[in-house]
Every structure is written in structure tokens, then in C-alpha cells.
Amino acid sequence: MKTAVGLLRLARPMTTITGLLATVLGGYVAGTGQWVAVALAALVTLLVGASANAWNDYLDIEIDKVNRPDRVLPSGLVSPDQARQFFVILTVISLILAAFINLPAFLITFFSHIVLYVYSLRLKSTVLLGNLTVALISSLTIILGGVAAGNVGPTFLLAGIIAVGILGREVLKTLADYDGDLSQDCKTVSTVLGKRAARIIFYLLALSTAWVMLVPHMLQVYRPVYAYIVLVGVLPVIAYVLIRVAPGATARQLEKLSQLMKYDFMVWFVAVILGAR
Secondary structure (H helix, E strand, O other), X not given: OHHHHHHHHHHOHHHHHHHHHHHHXXXXXXXXXXXXXXXXXXXXXXXXXXXXXXXXXXXXXXXXXXXXXXXXXXXXXXXXHHHHHHHHHHHHHHHHHHHHHOHHHHHHHHHHHHHHHHHXXXXXXXXXXXXXXXXXXXXXXXXXXXXXXXXXXXXXHHHHHHHHHHHHHHHHHXXXXXXXXXXXXXXXXXXXXXXXXXXXXXXXXXXXXXXXXOHHHXXXXXXXXXXXXXXXXXXXXXXXXXXXXXXXXXXXXXXXXXXXXXXXXXXXXXXXXXXXX
């Protein structure tokens, strides 16, 4: 029982809920009504995220002893061998399920696994390249929904918005993880360029996110309600985060702001759902 709880925590399903919802959103804007395939794709997204979390935590045991000592592996709830086996099992299951959708869905899933494997192994400790990788994979979640539904075209603009937003959030997370990353000589935007430069990059990306979220309205892709929700429910949160990411912010405060940005994306999802024609 203890191991099962530990594996569930290792998978961190709640951290992948945004990706799962993005896949469903991709199926929704596709407008084909192929909900069985979309639901299967959403499950695949959940499994891909869970396997990536397991693999990432397996490799980051020493860093997490500093940054997140309460996590499963540093606390001893799950052994490293169990974490590695869990990663392999989730990966295989997700590929099998993706094969039942269609070939493009299988290829996207396979590509995502390869990229996430390399990301945790090599790319995470890089300046921006690792952050760009996470942004790319995040944008593929909504495309997977469109592929599963059989109409991928409407998802490309939304994928671009997700990529910009996630890239900004990833840079913010390097600020929150600065101490642990520095102790393990991880080369991130914050540890290599400094906190000030990382904050500036985050400011630019957050402002870019606010702008690209308005592009669908400017292109008249969605109904006016989309713009209303973005202006009232999404952009004020981005403005709040910009103000709070100050030089004196603690790691805990920055982590909370990162989570707030994640929830803000869910409000944006609602805007897309209500605004889609």
C-alpha cells in the first residue's frame, strides 16, 4: 500500500492535468465529435506526463534532496529501481494506447517520449534549451487532441500560445529552483545568466503570452466572449505575477506564482471553449 501511494505521488497526476485538458481542448476545437479517440489521447497524455515525472525524479534525487526533500524518492517512499520500472511500464502502455488511435498519434507520442527522456538526461541542465523542450512538448498536447479527432488545423494557433506561455513559466521555475540547481551545478537561465537576466526574460515572455492570447480575437477566430474572458480573467493574473516576481521574492513565493500561472491557463481554456465557433 505504501509503495502504491508512493508511485501515485511519483506520477504526480495533478501536474499533468493541464496537458490532459489541453488534449481534450484540441479535440473540442477540431469539431469532429470523435470523443472516444480524444479520450484515449487524453489518457495517453496523462501517461506520458506521469512517465516523464517518474524518470525526471529518478535522475534528480540529489537535487530534490535540496529543493524538494518531501518528494517520493528523497523521502524513501519508493526506491530508485521501482521508479525506473514504473517509468518503463507507463511508457509502454502509452505507446500501445496511442497505436490504437492512429499513426500520427503514435508518432507524436513516441517523439514526446524520446524528447522527454533526453530532456531529463541532458537538456534540463541547459540555458533555455531545456525550457524550450518543455514548451514544445506542452504545445504537442493540444495538437494530439486534434490529430485524434481527425482535424488538427484549428489546434496550431492554440499550440503556439501554449508554447509561449509555458516557456515563460519554465523560466520562472528556474528562479524558484535557483538554490538547488546552483548547489548541483545545473546550468539554467537563472544560474548561468543570473537572477536579474532571468527575471527580464520572464517579463518579456509573460508580456508576449498576454499579447498572443489576444491574437485569436484580432484574427476573429473566436466569438467576442473569448476576448472578454481573457481581458477580465486571464491578463490580470499575468499582471499580478509580473508585479510579484520581484528581486526579494523567496523560492516558495516564486513556486506559488508558477502554480498560479498554471491555473490561469485553465481560465484561458474556458475562454477558448466558450469562444470557439
